[in-house]
Amino acid sequence: MKCMLGLASRNLVRQWRRYRLLGSALAFSFFVIVLIASLLGGMVGSLTEKAKVYYGGDFCIRGVEAGGRLVVQDIPALVSALRENLGPKPVISERYEHRDTSTTLFFGGEGIRQRLVIGIDFSMEAELFRRFNYVEGNAQGIKGTNGILISEPIARILKARVGDDILLLTPTLAGQKNTANVVVRGIFRDSSLFGYYTSYLDIDFLRGLAAMPANQCSTLAVFYPDGGPTRKTLLSLQKDLEKRFFLYPLFDRRQAFLDKVATENPQRMKYAILSLQANLEQVQELLDAVYAIAIILIAMLLGVAILGVSGSYRAIVHERSKEIGTMRAIGMQRGAASRLIMIEAALLALLGCLSGTVLAWAGLGLLGLVNFSFIPLFDIFLRGGRIQASLSLVIVLPLAVILLATALVAVAGPARYAARIEPSDAMRIGE
Amino acid sequence: MYRNTKQFSVLAIIFLCVFSLCAAESDIKARLTHIDALITFSEGDFSAEYTIVQEKPGQGTSVSKAAVFRRDVSDTYLILMLEPTDDKGKGYFKSGDSLWFYDPADRRFIFTSAKEQFRNSNARNSDFSRSSFAKDYRIISTSREQLGKFDCTVIDLSATNNDATFPRTRLWVTGDDLIRKMEDYSLSGQLMRTVATPTYQKVGNHYVPVGILIVDALRGKTIGGKFLNEKTQITIAMPSLAHQPDSLYSKAYLEKVSR
Numbered sequence: 103m104k105c106m107l108g109l110a111s112r113n114l115v116r117q118w119r120r121y122r123l124l125g126s127a128l129a130f131s132f133f134v135i136v137l138i139a140s141l142l143g144g145m146v147g148s149l150t151e152k153a154k155v156y157y158g159g160d161f162c163i164r165g166v167e168a169g170g171r172l173v174v175q176d177i178p179a180l181v182s183a184l185r186e187n188l189g190p191k192p193v194i195s196e197r198y199e200h201r202d203t204s205t206t207l208f209f210g211g212e213g214i215r216q217r218l219v220i221g222i223d224f225s226m227e228a229e230l231f232r233r234f235n236y237v238e239g240n241a242q243g244i245k246g247t248n249g250i251l252i253s254e255p256i257a258r259i260l261k262a263r264v265g266d267d268i269l270l271l272t273p274t275l276a277g278q279k280n281t282a283n284v285v286v287r288g289i290f291r292d293s294s295l296f297g298y299y300t301s302y303l304d305i306d307f308l309r310g311l312a313a314m315p316a317n318q319c320s321t322l323a324v325f326y327p328d329g330g331p332t333r334k335t336l337l338s339l340q341k342d343l344e345k346r347f348f349l350y351p352l353f354d355r356r357q358a359f360l361d362k363v364a365t366e367n368p369q370r371m372k373y374a375i376l377s378l379q380a381n382l383e384q385v386q387e388l389l390d391a392v393y394a395i396a397i398i399l400i401a402m403l404l405g406v407a408i409l410g411v412s413g414s415y416r417a418i419v420h421e422r423s424k425e426i427g428t429m430r431a432i433g434m435q436r437g438a439a440s441r442l443i444m445i446e447a448a449l450l451a452l453l454g455c456l457s458g459t460v461l462a463w464a465g466l467g468l469l470g471l472v473n474f475s476f477i478p479l480f481d482i483f484l485r486g487g488r489i490q491a492s493l494s495l496v497i498v499l500p501l502a503v504i505l506l507a508t509a510l511v512a513v514a515g516p517a518r519y520a521a522r523i524e525p526s527d528a529m530r531i532g533e
Numbered sequence: 534m535y536r537n538t539k540q541f542s543v544l545a546i547i548f549l550c551v552f553s554l555c556a557a558e559s560d561i562k563a564r565l566t567h568i569d570a571l572i573t574f575s576e577g578d579f580s581a582e583y584t585i586v587q588e589k590p591g592q593g594t595s596v597s598k599a600a601v602f603r604r605d606v607s608d609t610y611l612i613l614m615l616e617p618t619d620d621k622g623k624g625y626f627k628s629g630d631s632l633w634f635y636d637p638a639d640r641r642f643i644f645t646s647a648k649e650q651f652r653n654s655n656a657r658n659s660d661f662s663r664s665s666f667a668k669d670y671r672i673i674s675t676s677r678e679q680l681g682k683f684d685c686t687v688i689d690l691s692a693t694n695n696d697a698t699f700p701r702t703r704l705w706v707t708g709d710d711l712i713r714k715m716e717d718y719s720l721s722g723q724l725m726r727t728v729a730t731p732t733y734q735k736v737g738n739h740y741v742p743v744g745i746l747i748v749d750a751l752r753g754k755t756i757g758g759k760f761l762n763e764k765t766q767i768t769i770a771m772p773s774l775a776h777q778p779d780s781l782y783s784k785a786y787l788e789k790v791s792r
Binding site for chain 1 (some may be wrong): 590648649692695697698699700719720721723725751752753754755760762763
């Protein structure tokens with residue numbers, strides 16, 4: 103085997119002109135494949151980060167009281183139970199999501215509807231809101247005030263800047279129209295479906311405006327500083343909470359939870375654990391489309407690679423018939439001839455992977471400098487207007503294995519052909 | 534004995550004051566009921582043609598026409614859009630607490646709210662239904678004020694239930710118990726809109742405004758350094774108390790007419 107490796111690598115080095123086009127093609131294919139996979143990872147990562155802020159953490163506790171109103175009531179008991187199970191690291195924060203289609207922001211006579219106003223405990227979620235991509239201002243010192251964070255598109259429509267007093271019109275829980283003057287403290291860049299029509303206020307201020315009792319919230323959001331909970335953690339938490347509260351089973355989809363609430367009409371306070379994946383159901387179609395496009399592109403590239411390698415190696419083996427015949431004549435067995443071709447192809451693929459990885463690293467670095475905010479509706483995949491993608495072995499290694507396997511499959515035919523070359527036939531070539 | 538007489542006098546004065554206040558409130562309450570009765574058609578049907586002119590500063594003026602049919606005794610109304618052509622056939626049907634909007638293009642009824650804006654104007658869907666100040670509001674205070682040529686009683690009201698479109702409202706009422714001006718406020722006291730109804734036309738034993746001007750206090754635009762509010766002018770013409778068939782007050786009627 104060592105001898106074969108030496109022979110194969112020597113062939114590649116000595117006949118590099120013959121292999122340079124194929125090698126370049128393999129390198130380019132791997133570069134594009136790794137780029138697509140890394141970008142996909144970065145885009146989905148950005149979407150997930152935005153979704154965490156929007157939906158309330160890596161998972162959240164939702165509640166339903168008798169009669170069907172979505173509310174969380176036993177806040178201290180729930181927080182205590184969560185701490186016991188999860189330890190001190192995760193951030194557990196109360197949130198109040200005020201959804202009403204008539205909620206409107208007014209400034210200078212201009213009015214714009216807000217689909218969702220979220221009351222936040224800014225002392226608990228300070229780190230999360232520090233990471234927002236602010237165009238102007240920030241969330242510092244907003245706790246306990248009438249400050250509001252609005253999205254850049256909304257600020258542009260209202261022509262509002264940080265420091266401006268704007269009027270928030272929203273109905274109370276009982277349906278009565280209420281208004282309050284709020285001060286723009288921060289304008290964040292997010293034109294995605296998560297951020298465009300969403301504003302953030304201090305939770306106590308919003309509770310007062312909506313006449314919601316202070317001991318209630320709509321969600322208990324749980325954020326993990328690094329990574330997120332495993333399914334095992336959630337199942338264990340579910341089991342423990344079931345001993346203390348009335349709980350729904352774990353839902354895989356947010357809509358399944360809402361449908362259950364609508365049809366069941368609970369007679370007592372019940373809670374549900376909703377993971378981020380369950381909440382992401384709203385954008386699942388978008389994610390599926392993105393994954394599908396990536397898979398199709400990668401499959402097409404691999405298909406092209408197979409055809410390219412196969413075709414090129416047929417030609418190469420034909421050109422080297424005399425050489426292979428000579429090696430056969432001096433004692434190389436059929437199997438060895440075939441293996442030699444396969445090892446050459448494998449080494450070429452590995453070189454292509456290495457070069458492609460370096461190119462992808464450079465390409466990602468360059469792409470990371472470009473602000474893609476100009477693309478409509480693309481903001482959902484961006485952080486700070488940029489795609490935050492990075493190379494990782496988790497992405498590169500499996501793809502390298504796939505390309506290697508593809509190359510070996512492609513070269514199997516030519517390798518079999520090489521094995522069938524008879525020394526006498528090879529000697530006759532050129533006569 | 535002198536002390537007893539003094540105590541009795543104080544109690545009597547307190548009793549008289551309380552009685553007067555209650556009597557005054559009762560008077561105002563009765564007056565509110567009369568105000569409602571004057572503009573509510575509780576004996577039969579009411580129909581008229583409404584012309585709605587919506588003025589949005591900087592965006593121009595839009596005009597629409599609608600046929601309005603009311604049956605206040607059952608808290609029902611039907612509004613059929615006549616103009617412009619794009620809106621022809623669209624309509625609203627209200628029955629009790631339920632209000633639907635019909636779009637013939639989709640052939641769909643969409644459930645909406647009486648508190649929502651009417652056709653993107655400054656009017657509310659509840660503006661077309663019967664008056665219910667006495668039922669939905671309690672009196673906070675009263676005073677007197679001169680409103681142009683009108684000598685008015687100003688009545689401050691606060692909603693007693695969640696059905697009222699605005700939590701607070703202020704009425705300027707003349708001696709004939711007709712509302713000449715109304716200001717609607719949010720729960721926190723923010724002025725939302727002003728409604729002016731300077732003149733009325735008598736229809737049977739009731740009154741219908743000749744014109745209604747609604748000025749939105751929140752929406753508008755600054756043009757030439759001056760803030761201009763959005764306005765809606767409603768003109769009510771051809772009022773009639775003619776009885777309408779029961780089938781008119783139904784969702785099916787809207788579907789049939791739009792075909």
